[in-house]
Amino acid sequence: MEFINYEVEDMVGVITINRPKALNALNSQVLDELNETLDSVDVNTVRALVLTGAGEKSFVAGADIGEMSTLSKAEGETFGKKGNDVFRKLETFHIPVIAAVNGFALGGGCEISMSCDIRICSENAIFGQPEVGLGITPGFGGTQRLARIVGVGMAKQMIYTARNIKADEAFRIGLVNAVYPLEELIPAAKKLAATIAKNAPIAVRNCKKAINDGLQVNMDEAIVIEEKLFGDCFETEDQRAGMGNFLEKDKEKKLKVVPFQNK
């Protein structure tokens, strides 16, 4: 692949968007390659993903403005669908995805980070939805996901003003969970991913689904979604071994990785 690197270390996969000359802007080829990479992830052996950008300046500086500028309406629709499909694939991916935001996360860059489960960033990170300054609306889910993450008032302010915010403000409003010096970002992301990877994979997967699906419906329906996904964990080897280890009071064993089991 030209623009995506994918490496697996232990049970953690790291996907790097590698187009530093254009600050890792998302063109059609990047989106296609990201889609193919996600399809190639072996979720039986990889338990969490880290998504980051190449270089020390930018995570993703948005959708590729050069490519977009010449699109016809029909091509714009195709491009939008391509982006939305990949972003939704990330959001609903079987295993958790951590965005390690190492610089600019503007427009589609901020939006792709919001399709991930968790965002952490470096001190030089800059977030923003500059689209209204370009004569468009955020088109890869920004109007929807930003409001859900930071609240309606703050999302409207960021989107209407097109003002960028720095890492400390992103942390203050809850857009990121933590801020690190740049050189510590990837190690921190891998450590967080490894912590998740140690837990029972079916349970983690079901938690992701319960949170995501539950947020789309009212509480009565959400609780039913949770019940079903809770019940789904029983009779798995993860559940038997996890509870068995606790009952045996074997602290060492309790910390062991419970092997992935398809029911």
Ligand code: DAK
């Ligand atoms: N697209 C293409 N190239 C980009 C780019 C981008 N978004 N951002 C940066 N680059 C390129 C620059 O053109 C430059 O290329 P060369 O001139 O060297 O060939 C190179 O990266 C370095 O950029 P700068 O020279 O500008 O670097 P600076 O440090 O001076 O500035 C910057 C960094 C991030 C502040 C600046 O590059 C910038 O403002 N970039 C644009 C940021 C932006 O506005 N991003 C949002 C794009 S709009 C849709 C769905 C979604 C979308 C659209 C439609 N549908 C559903 C249809 C999404 C829209 C967006 O994301």
